[in-house]
Amino acid sequence: MDAYDRITRNATEVVTEEEVRTLAEDPEGKRVYVGYEPSGVLHIGHMLTANKLIDLQEAGFEVVVLLADVHAYLNDKGTFAEIRETAERMRDQFLAYGLDAESTEFVYGSEFQLDEEYVLDTHELEVSTTLNRAQRAMAEIQGGDTAKVSHLVYPLMQALDIVYLDLDLAVGGLDQRKVHMLHREQVPGMDGESDHTYEARPCIHTPILADLDTGVGKMSSSSGTTISMEDSAEDIEEKINGAFCPPTRDPEPDDEGNERENPVLEIFEYSVFPRFETVVVERPDEYGGDLEYDDYESLAADLESGELHPADAKGALASHLNELIAPGREVLRELDG
Numbered sequence: 133m134d135a136y137d138r139i140t141r142n143a144t145e146v147v148t149e150e151e152v153r154t155l156a157e158d159p160e161g162k163r164v165y166v167g168y169e170p171s172g173v174l175h176i177g178h179m180l181t182a183n184k185l186i187d188l189q190e191a192g193f194e195v196v197v198l199l200a201d202v203h204a205y206l207n208d209k210g211t212f213a214e215i216r217e218t219a220e221r222m223r224d225q226f227l228a229y230g231l232d233a234e235s236t237e238f239v240y241g242s243e244f245q246l247d248e249e250y251v252l253d254t255h256e257l258e259v260s261t262t263l264n265r266a267q268r269a270m271a272e273i274q275g276g277d278t279a280k281v282s283h284l285v286y287p288l289m290q291a292l293d294i295v296y297l298d299l300d301l302a303v304g305g306l307d308q309r310k311v312h313m314l315h316r317e318q319v320p321g322m323d324g325e326s327d328h329t330y331e332a333r334p335c336i337h338t339p340i341l342a343d344l345d346t347g348v349g350k351m352s353s354s355s356g357t358t359i360s361m362e363d364s365a366e367d368i369e370e371k372i373n374g375a376f377c378p379p380t381r382d383p384e385p386d387d388e389g390n391e392r393e394n395p396v397l398e399i400f401e402y403s404v405f406p407r408f409e410t411v412v413v414e415r416p417d418e419y420g421g422d423l424e425y426d427d428y429e430s431l432a433a434d435l436e437s438g439e440l441h442p443a444d445a446k447g448a449l450a451s452h453l454n455e456l457i458a459p460g461r462e463v464l465r466e467l468d469g
């Protein structure tokens with residue numbers, strides 16, 4: 133796989149392809165980041181963007197993980213002290229998941245977001261951005277129904293982080309795209325207080341998994357079922373067994389006309405295949421014996437043809453997820469004594 137294909141595999145959106153192609157010509161030492169509002173336990177959504185960071189590390193990028201403590205505070209996720217504590221736990225889980233310790237830099241937002249230059253730059257963006265624009269950028273990130281003033285400052289700060297961390301590329305789930313677009317439109321016009329470069333950077337957006345139980349709408353860590361670093365092997369098995377998995381990549385809409393996805397296949401595609409050379413589906417000999425897949429396409433095709441039964445696919449998914457999660461689970465166990 134060439135550098136561009138590795139950098140962009142499984143991405144839903146690349147902004148712009150041309151800019152990322154230029155980066156791919158010489159990725160060595162280039163800087164890329166994902167920012168996370170700290171939460172005590174990683175869930176499968178964090179792991180999906182982490183897979184992309186691992187791809188980028190393998191392509192030669194330096195990875196910055198922003199532990200966005202100030203952003204979590206602005207999004208009403210707890211007291212500042214509570215948020216700092218969960219951020220520390222997050223770092224250890226990312227390393228256990230497979231980010232390379234040598235080429236990963238963990239930065240707390242509060243290390244630079246309270247500096248005078250940064251605060252003045254935020255105010256500059258407050259002056260140049262309409263309320264409506266900031267609110268739209270936040271629509272998919274905001275916790276709670278009521279927009280607070282903090283929710284309008286949040287995307288402006290995120291747009292600035294890309295400047296202050298001297299990044300060459302920003303990565304995020306598709307829910308971050310409007311903030312990144314705000315960055316691309318607003319930052320290049322800034323006067324700016326700092327010595328950093330106020331140029332727009334390219335962005336890559338990763339898919340958002342569908343709801344595990346129904347395939348309708350997005351998987352959410354706050355409602356519905358999610359898979360997390362805390363889950364035991366049995367928890368994972370139980371959750372995946374209960375997942376929606378018709379024998380197709382393209383399920384029919386439900387009775388109310390809502391579009392549906394196949395979350396089991398999505399997790400194979402975005403979480404499992406990027407991390408395993410081959411995926412083995414264990415089956416007793418009387419059911420045809422083990423199956424082996426080198427890529428997502430052949431597994432999905434077998435599910436569609438009936439060669440691979442959804443129950444066997446789920447069993448393999450649970451065991452591979454368990455393998456990815458086990459080291460982080462161990463870290464959490466040690467942290468909690």
Ligand code: IYR
Pocket residue numbers: 165166167168169198200203273289290291293294302303304308
């Ligand atoms: N908006 C992210 C958190 C976040 C991401 C980046 I990239 C930042 O520069 C700051 C915050 C979330 O929804 O978790």
